[in-house]
Amino acid sequence: MSYSPEFLLRAYRGMKTIRLFEERVTREFEAGNIPGFVHAYDGQEAIAIGVCMNLDDADIIGSTHRGHGHCIAKGCDVIGMMKEIMGKADGLCKGKGGSMHIADIDKGMLGANAIVGGGPPLCNGAALSAKTLKTGKVAVSFNGDGSSNQGTVMEALNLAVVLQLPHLFVFENNGYGEGTGADYAVGSRDITSRTAAFGMPAEKVDGADFFAVYEATAKAVQRAREGGGPSALEADIIRFSGHFIGDPQLYRAKGEIAQLRKDRDCLKFFRERVTGEGWLQAAQLDSIDDEVAALIERAVEEGLASPLPAVSELTTDVYCSY
Template sequence: MPYQTDFLLRVYRVMKTIREFEERCIKEFEAGTIPGFVHASNGQEAVAVAACIDLSDKDIIGSTHRGHGHCIAKGCDVSGMMQEIMGRATGLCKGKGGSMHIADFDKGMIGANAIVGGGPPLCNGAALGAKTRGTKDIALSFSGDGSANQGTVLEALNLAVVLKLPHVFMFENNGYAEGTSANYALGCDSLAERNRSFGMPSVCVDGNDFFAVYEACKEAIARARNGEGPTAIEATTVRFDGHFIGDPQLYRGDGEVKAARKEQDCLQFFQARVLKEKWLSQEQMDTIDAEVMELIEQAVQDGLSAPKPNPATDLLADVYCTY
């Protein structure tokens, strides 16, 4: 058996937690208990978990506006996240970050980022810090197919090669930059080809297949830890919901989303694989399903009952830092 049972159970638990967390966030947003915008990552769970499952708290990740899954995969507290998304004072960022700006430095999560392409340059800095200190820590940045066209990302790719940084670039190509198709916006057949031109190893994997993404990440992370420099990974995946919750998705074809949920569900693929190989049983996964639902329900109740920030005392707190 190539994978330990405990490892597979942990993988499934995290993937399932992300899925149910996102589904519940959608319901709570529609019920009016979550302010602002919500960008769900349903359908992309395999990429987040495969990229983060072997990382330690000292390894750094940088995320995107679609970052709930990355946060959970990196170990951020689910209840603290829900409280943050609901704008509560007890949230991970004291209710000031919300859905698009969750961060937890203790877990190596330096922040989701509403600036498209904002993560890779930050992770270059984290990677440079690790290299300068002589640690084996690495940085891993998440980007979408849209951010891949941003100058900040292209500069980050080049600089990572020039400085031979321990940085893994993860590009989640879900086919759409908001509403613009990757087939239209990318002037190349694949991101992997373009990323390779910067002088780093670059691969394209099926982002719906946890095992394919995991093996690619495992190799890339090992290269980074061994001082061999950056790697770029393009994971072709799918977004089950719109750019944001409430997006009418008029740019998608008739039946496209329904077909994606039926034919491109990474959780279903994972379940089918582990059952076929007899690595896990349905009973084991059913037990996890029940425990995850309890966890999410408790997180929601914690969020609804948590206090909101007090404008008189909290408005300017933690805004400025004095050294």
């Protein structure tokens, strides 16, 4: 595939935004400025961006507890996200969702989900709606290797095939389900063949390669839009961070993280390819680095200065009457 400079710059900006956002969220959490638990997405940026650059605002995604990257990739406001994670009143969900429950329906972000395997059934519903109304839209559920073992996910895979739903199941196999290695916990040793057994096309790609993710997603999304039904994509990657910020990571080998940052950094790979091919200049990427850093700094400053929700807000937005 050929790529315009504008497309490549947008892809890099998205990945860099996720990386710097997660690094800064980690620092703010450690400083005591963020409540609750936080699960960082750094190292997996090429997956979220590679998938979501095939979508528009009317397409739906369902996320996971490790959902900041998906939010940013789908176009959610970075400043509003930072405020939400800090629990502030003017966050995307009025400070009530926090890190694991960010949603923005206007951007097609159905929500992060602290329930492992909770996203695919919801995305089946969104996909059924798109099929019934003939909108040509698709739903994408993001899943980890751990959720591939969940009964809810198995049922969703089967139902998507039975109903031929426009649903792309993305499995980010980042090596660990909390602290349990995927090599141990995934009995088939291969999520791709497991999903294919349900009767849908399935493909495995290098999750550190933006171009591989983007191109595989493009085929699956086009097939779904044209009525070809569901597909599955397994993106092979290893997360840089622990299961949560503060995880001692005693399950990892000594030196593993340093080696990953050297050998499996999607931003490094992207830079090397686009500059090596002469598609972009390093100075263009450096300029984006500076712009993104300024945006993240602004998000933190505004987040820290924003008010907490009023006590009177406690019982609002709890139930929805139809």
